[in-house]
Amino acid sequence: MLDDFAIRAGLAGLGVALAAAPLGCFVVWRRMAYFGDATSHAALLGVALALAVDLPVFAGVLVVALVMALIVSSLSERHVSTDALLGVLAHAALAVGLVAVSLLPGQRVDLQAYLFGEILAVTQTDLITIWGGAVMVALLLIWRWQALLSATLSPDLATASGGNPKREQLILTLALAITVAVAIKVVGALLIAAMLVIPAATARPFARTPEAMAFWAVAVGAVAALGGLAGSFTFDTPTGPSIVTLAAGLFALSAALAPLLRRG
Template identity: 65%
Template sequence: MLDDFMVRATLAGIGVALAAAPLGCFIVWRRMAYFGDATAHAAVLGVALSLALDMSIFLGTVAVSLVMAATVTLLSQRSYAMDTLLGVMAHSALAFGLVAVSFLSGIRIDLMAYLFGDILAVSRTDLAVIWCGAALVVALTAWRWSALLTSTLNEELAYASGMDPRREQMVLTLCLAITVAVAIKVVGVLLIAAMLIIPAAAARTLSRTPEAMAMFAAAIGGLSAILGLRSAYILDTPAGPTVVCVAALCFVGLGLFSAVSEPKNRHP
């Protein structure tokens, strides 16, 4: 069954959706959209260093993403505005990554595949890495769910409950770095943030609890992967961007549905 490239692509898309769903919820709740973007852009530098050092792209991407996140956390404590700092880091990391790639002589690299994804070229090994990474992210998030949620809602309450918000931030950062590393093959660097944010934002209109929002986000992300791949196959369009387009249409559709139905609920 896994010999069919469309089956592998679909399973890869669903795996990324499962990993991105809970993280996307925290990114939306914490208003950290640009943080996800910066981490994704740093992945290009991770890819370049991995190829130069002949090491696993997954490990290189995770390492660079964690260094970038630690740098942002450190500099944010030194009176830099967070949005300015993330803007500088996001674009700088992408630029340094592209420059580093240009120095790789003797190595054939399809840069567009890393920027926009190449989900149709996912191998069995890639599929194993994606699902192992997704399982790790889901396990970490489930383990620290209560602490992450409390730290997100109120840092003072977290301290009063014996939790360290900075530690929970690092857990979230680690999960984000792993998600970026497994998603880079599927949707690419430039679209990873979209798959983190759009399904979670769409799920917000359907949810009454944080847990429900995470589950709806996973469902919307998985559905977007399935429908996006099918649409790309029929329309002969790029697979990764098409998946994101379907997710965006889900967001718009659910938003319009919520806007139309809300007055009826308010005035029965």
């Protein structure tokens, strides 16, 4: 069955939705969209590192994404002016990554594949990596769900109850780095943040509990992945951007329906 590239692509999209959508709920709740942007833009530098030292791309992206996420988290805790500084970090990391990839000796790198994803070229090995990372993120979030919620809703109350908000922040940082590493093959460095934020934001008006929001976010991400893949086949459009375009359309529909849901 996995010899069919379309089935592999669909399974890869579902794996990314499983990892990104519930994590994206915490990104939305904590207003950390900048955090996802900076981390995902650093992924290209991870690609360059992996190719330079002959490591799997997943490993290089994971290391660099984790380092960038830790830097961003540290700056946030110090209350450094976030918007401008994080904008500099995000775009500087992307630019340095592009330059580093171009300077690699004897390497021919398809930059478009890493920037916008290449889901149709997913191999069985890639699929194992994507689903392994997705399951790891899902289990991590399930294990720490209540603690993460407490730290998100009220860090002071979580601390008073014996929790450790900084530890929960590190867990989110690790989950984000894993998600970036598994998603780069599917939607690319420029679109990973969109798959974190858009499904969660789309699900928000339909959910009455945090758990319901996570469930609906996964459903929206799955519909966007499979629908975008089908649309790409039908209209001969780039697959990664097609997935994000459909996700954006679902968000627009959700935003239009939100006032009706509130009145109901």
